[in-house]
Amino acid sequence: FILIAAVAILVILSLFERPLLFSKTGGASLHAPLWLSLGAGLVVGGLSQRSRFCVTGSVRDIMLTRNVFSGIGLVVALLTALFADIFTGQFNLGYFDQPGAHLEAGWAFLGMALTGWAAIIAGGCPFRQLVKAGEGDLDAWIIILGMLAGAVLVQNWGIGATPASVPPQGKAAVLVGFAFLAFLGFGREKR
Known part of the structure; x- marks a missing residue:
């Protein structure tokens, strides 16, 4: 109960954009809109909970048991990130830059x-x-x-x-x- 209350307090505080909770410069200043983040978090969290998705578990299953089924979630996650980067114009192929x-x-x-x-x-x-x-x-x-x-x-x-x-x-x-x-x-x- 205490953890749920703490999260609720942080969400309520974030609605008023207190300087303590938001950075104005650096990587922490870049964030998605609150409601989009919460909605995407609920969808991704629900799918991840139902599928028992785990990066470490996927790699373990593929390497040790040759079970490629658990790797499907890993491939979907990578493709989703790729398409999101392309869609938002942040895709940069290569190791440099x-x-x-x-x-x-x-x-x-x-x-x-x-x-x-x-x-x-x-x-x-x-x-x-x-x-x-x-x-x-x-x-x-x-x-x-x-x-x-x-x-x-x-x-x-x-x-x-x-x-x-x-x-x-x-x-x-x-x-x-x-x-x-x-x-x-x-x-x-x-x-």
Whole structure:
């Protein structure tokens, strides 16, 4: 009940565009209209909940069990994003000149590998955690709060990559993340 009340309060506050909730510059200042976002969120959330969509689970099923059925959702998600980018004029084919992206492919791969490994330990990709939280899963809520806290630390401490490069503290954070997940995965293994 408390979480529903908190979300309701944020929605009501967002109707009045308080400066605390809205950025005027940077990536956070770019957002869709509130009602369009809420409507799309309800549709996508409902479809995702009914189909049990999970990026990590789709890749796992395709690679381990050769079950391509769960990959259909992944293909639909990628095609939807492609057509949305083309429709809005934001499509840019290629690795270079992507908005906000750096060119250090190795660190980009390691960052996503870290995300994938954490998703496996957590029992689902970040998107699936959102769906599970909507279903009332307390563990998923804790994971989401952890992701939000991590995002705040990345922004406040300047750990995040910029179009120029990945800062040294960002590289160190990725390596510390791998060490932490290795401890969780192997250090606590039953003997």
